[in-house]
Amino acid sequence: MQKFFQDLQGKLWIQLVELFNKLTSFYVETWQSTEPFRRNTADFFALASEYLNKTLEFAQVIIAFLFRKISELFVAANKQYDNTEPIAVNFSRENKLGAWLIIASLALSLLFWIWMIWHAKRNETGWKKSWIFFMLISGPFGALIYYIFRKRKKESDQDKHDKVMMSFFSPMHKNSKESKK
Secondary structure (H helix, E strand, C coil): CHHHHHHHHHHHHHHHHHHHHHHHHHHHHHHHHCHHHHHHHHHHHHHHHHHHHHHHHHHHHHHHHHHHHHHHHHHHHHHHHHHHHHHHHHHHHHCHHHHHHHHHHHHHHHHHHHHHHHHHHHHCCCCHHHHHHHHHHHCHHHHHHHHHHHHHHHHHHHHHHHHHHHHHHCCCCCCHHHHHC
16 A cells, blocks of 8 residues: 555656646746847836936926026015015005005905805805805905895895785786786
């Protein structure tokens, strides 16, 4: 019995060795047959990395150009501010009533803006978030637009209400032709 198992083990070992040799030869042949593809892939990656480097260099030049232009804009804005600051100071010193009127109008527009945002928050039903977002983005002008639209909506609702009430309280003795006029 022991001899049988030893023979079986020997045959299995021979089969495993042959299988291992076939697998290694298959791997070697496959590796050698893919060499042109690997060479093309390496060329592709070299070309792609070169393109990426050129793209990054171009982006770096664009960013440097933009930063230079932005810094020039800041310098120009500072010069403009330095030139206009004495005008505002002189205006407020020479024209105190005008300065107070400007401050009061700015405060009133700010209060109106806050009041319209508060009104939209409390009273709007369908478009509340949209109106509030619009007013926050556009400032007091958005509040003025909201006020005009709200006023028109109230007037149209009041007109509908008046028509209903007038039709309800119209005299009963009028015929249908007179009531339609």
